[in-house]
Amino acid sequence: MRPARTSLFHGSNQPFEIYQCKIEPSDVGEVLVKVNLAAICGSDLHTFTGRRTSPIPCILGHEAVGQVAESTDVTDFNGNTLNEGDRITWSIVSSCGTCLNCTSYQLPQKCETLSKYGHAQRSLPRDLNGGFAQYIRLQPGTAIFRLPDSMADSESVSLNCALSTVIAGLNVIDIGDSVVIQGCGMLGIYATSLLRYYGCGVVAVVDVRSDRLKMAKNFGATHTFNLTEVSPDQINDELLALTNQYGVDLVVEVSGVASAFTDSLDWLRIGGYYLTLGYVYPEAVTIVPMDKIVRKCLTIHGSHNYHPRFLGDAIEFVQETRHQYSFNLLIGNTYPLAEIDQAFQEAIKGNQIRIGLNPWE
Ligand SMILES: [Zn+2]
Ligand SMILES: [Zn+2]
Structure with missing residues (x-):
């Protein structure tokens, strides 16, 4: 079993705990992902500063990009096989696909049994469910998209929250x-x-x-x-x-x-x-x-969060306009996971649009 370094949130304005665990094997339908880069989103700051509550302890972080870390039978949103090493992004919630919100109301982001990455209590080592860690385990019902090779991690990391949320809102x-x-x-x-x-x-x-x-x-x-x-x-x-x-x-x-x-x-x-x-x-x-x-x-x-199809639209939009707009500049300083406390303090100052976290530095 490989080791994974994670960061645990213990309550508003408390220092994070850097916690090392051994990763248990995945169940059928789960995908283990090596996190390349994560970003501190405004809602992470709401949680950190106590403006909204989160179960504790938990691994925060939902804006992230990574690579499939083990062979899997799970397919991406478009039905294509996923291979070990594929760079991917994924929906910030996993949903059941059968409840009223998922089907009739077409709001899977409001699934009656949804699980949201970076917002749920963890029971390590089973639940690697936040992005501020070396690995995250994607659950069945998560929409996974492969990223074009040409798109850098810094251009891709905020697609699965910020950009998809905007596209979904403007769509209605x-x-x-x-x-x-x-x-x-x-x-x-x-x-x-x-x-x-x-x-x-x-x-x-x-x-x-x-x-x-x-x-x-x-x-x-x-x-x-x-x-x-x-x-x-x-x-x-x-x-x-x-x-x-x-x-x-x-x-x-x-x-x-x-x-x-x-x-x-x-x-x-x-x-x-x-x-x-x-x-x-x-x-x-x-x-x-x-x-x-x-x-x-x-x-x-x-409008809150998004239907997963808008994550596909987000990838297409950045791919088409990345030569016109320097999306990579939206990620400012990137900190090692061990310095997550400093990273949050810097993010709170708001001098940069986003602060990055590299769990492998
Ligand atoms: Zn967010
Ligand atoms: Zn549902």
Whole structure:
């Protein structure tokens, strides 16, 4: 049995424990994966800082990329055989495929018996279920995709959370031509480049950090607004000028800031769409002037995680646009697993879009 180094989360703001275990053989339908690179996602930070709860102890981490570590009979999402050494990415949940949410409602990410990587209590050495470890064991019901050789780990690591989530959200609304994106983290940057790829003429990004807004320009933003310099009303004036006084077709919320919702109600045109992806913790509460939603005939759409087919779309999108956009630059400093405490402290500062973890350094 081969050894594996893992990191255990013991509670909010507690140091991680580096824990060595021996890997037990996989059962039928499971796939052992050697993790090449993992990234600290915003929801890992929500868990770490206590904004949302997680069973403890657990191995955090769900944005990850790796290689099939042993021969397997499991096939990928497209039905192709998986071989030892194949570089893969995988859906962040495993789902049953038979419950109502999986079938009639087409929301397998909300499966009644789902298991989510990086969020479940572990019983080592059976459960290697998080990405911040040398190995992760994928369960039956996980959608697995092979990665093109040309795509670097740093371009692929956040596809299975951030990018797929954005693609899934945009798939269920009318996008239109003019969009405002609230929040310039990983989801905001991906949303910016995607909406330009989809042909939007106005893609405006709102944030409070000028360094991130500068980055958004490199990923296709046509306009940027820094909320420390301009008020929501001033932004509204500019948006009206850009849209013949109509207002924008769509606002995409990926900031997690509750007040962002009310800011945006003036920016939208009559019949516009609001897509929220960022309110993933229970404290996201705000007072809403409901009449604006009704009188403007707005559609509010929430979307969480994604149907696995959108992970396939995410791979295709990066493959097609990787020469136009430097997605590899979205992963900043990469730390060895033994320095995961420092990695989290750096991620909390927010100076880089994503912090990487290399479990093999
Ligand atoms: Zn995530
Ligand atoms: Zn199900």
